[in-house]
Amino acid sequence: MMPAGASSGREPASRDAAQLAADRIAVFQQELAHLEAAGVLHLSTEQQQAVDKYHQMRLEQWRFLFDVDTHHQDRQFSLGMKITSYLAALGLGAAIFFLFYQFWGHFSTTWQVSLLFTASIGSLLACMHFAAREQTGYFSQLLGTVAFVCFVLNLVLLGQIFNIPPTHRVLLAWAAFAFVVAYATGARLLLSVAVLCLAGFLSAQIGMWNGMHWLDAGGWPELFFPAAALFFVLSQLPHQLYPAFPSLYRIWALLFWFLPVFVLAHWGAGSFLLLPSQQVEWLYQVAGFATGAGVIVLGIRRNFSETVQIGVMFCTVSFYSKLYDWWWDWMPKYLFFFLCGLVAILVLLVLRRLRVQSVQSFRTMQRQETL
Amino acid sequence: MDVRMRRVLRLTAVALLLIVTANGILLWDVARNRAAVPEAELRLSEREFFVPQLWRGENSGRFLQLRYQYIRSTGDDGAWFVNPWLDREKLRDLGFHLPEKLVDTENFKQVPRFPQKKVFLVLELAGPAYSHALAQARAEVEARRIAPAKEGLQDAEEHLHQMQEKNSRLFVVDAGLDAEVLRRHYPGRQQYAIVPGRVHIWWNAPQQQKEPEFYSRFVLERERIFVPLDFAPQLALLKEDVASEEQGRAKRGAVVQLAFGTHLQPWIVGIQGKQ
Incomplete structure (x- = not known):
């Protein structure tokens, strides 16, 4: 039963959103206590009671609807349960995988097909049963992983039983299944798996359109650029019910861009471009630094912290790999690492300068808005 | 029914449809492959296959793995090389645009790299x-x-x-992009099987005033053939045969009837021990 006096208002639509809101209340209460202790702000008794009552009502409502963590100890337990849930999912998935292989040979073909089909359906229904009822999502996500493993086994073993040549289309089927289960359970692990399967399918399909065998697609890094573009577009779509998903899409989009760029910056022969290897490498080095800088700027402007971090990481690793290419062979090692350290300090100074400028421009903007 | 329940029900329906569709497509493909008269049927002896070891006994599945050879030839310098039929013209037919001489590679990449291609391979038995x-x-x-x-x-x-x-006695003798064209060239369905595979071409770094050397490798898409439960006793006898040979006793041998369907997917029709 809902707590008395509960109002809908602009309610969080998912557990993640409710947890964020609950965390904001906790931070607000801590800061308010600090301001009162410092003598900066003092609420009257009526105001304090009104705020406390409002927050208490909302927290109780979210605990009822979404089972959010409202205390530090709750969060510790939740983190432990989340890790345990991942381990359980991996363990159960591996157990089912090996269980099938241990006993499948003892069944006739009809029984094998029936068991594989039934396992896929049964595990999916179990997962969705919990997804519809469970607030926290631990068991639904665990069973979602099991359901995905069963579906993978379903198609792999059917292919082996009937001697069907491996095809890239199974990646599309697995991706679609993983997406559906991820959106039903809110499981980030399954979303990542779905992203990987879809990227594999896209690269294989584009490779095949270019006349290559699909298994060879992994050796041509440029085939992953369309996947990067697709996942970046997906990250821009509204995800009110899944606030953690856009960040995940961005992370994978950036990885599917920067990792191939990094590889091609050092291995020009892996490119489709009809240019000498060295020119290809130079081209991708420039493209990598340019897009790295652009990604950092975009991340700062749009408040995408993971975007900024990946951009910084890529630029740093690329820069150090260039230093290695230029200096390692002929420079004494102590001098090489000393210069690397100096370069890092220089970058630190530049970033600090940029940060100061950013804060100043933000304050200027605030003053203009006030006026 | 609340919003979340409706959403989960819709997604469940989609996932169920996915499972049913994926299984349906696979099984329909298998049924069509085996529906008509086999495209080829080979009688393989124990020389053309072996029983692979799987996961130290933790995989109860039974398989036979095909053994096949490439045609070998000697060059003018006496060195051996494989697939003499895979010359420049054949590679061009398979879609590999090869640089002719060193001058081509000066404006091209130093070592051209070719992706693997899907091809159809011709397997010839005792021919x-x-x-x-x-x-x-x-x-x-x-x-x-x-x-x-x-x-x-x-x-x-x-x-x-x-x-x-x-x-x-099983040899890869030809490759092409069109299975029907290959079948017209190799009409014997008890001696030739057309199977899907892939070809990999790679190059030696070109030397001064010397044509680039290329190497090739073919892989069958399905080298390992599943043995249904019906043939488990015969497979057990085959394994005993192998153990006998290792202990110096004579092998009885076996014959495996391997059929290839209209979609070129193989299946075992029968396994008999030799007398």
């Missing part, structure tokens, strides 16, 4: 390729015998014995 390989082995023995030092004669005789008694 001209096997006869030619036997003849090569006999000629090698004769050449060693008449040589003054007789160096390598024992190895050559052992190789001939292996070719006569143990080595696979």
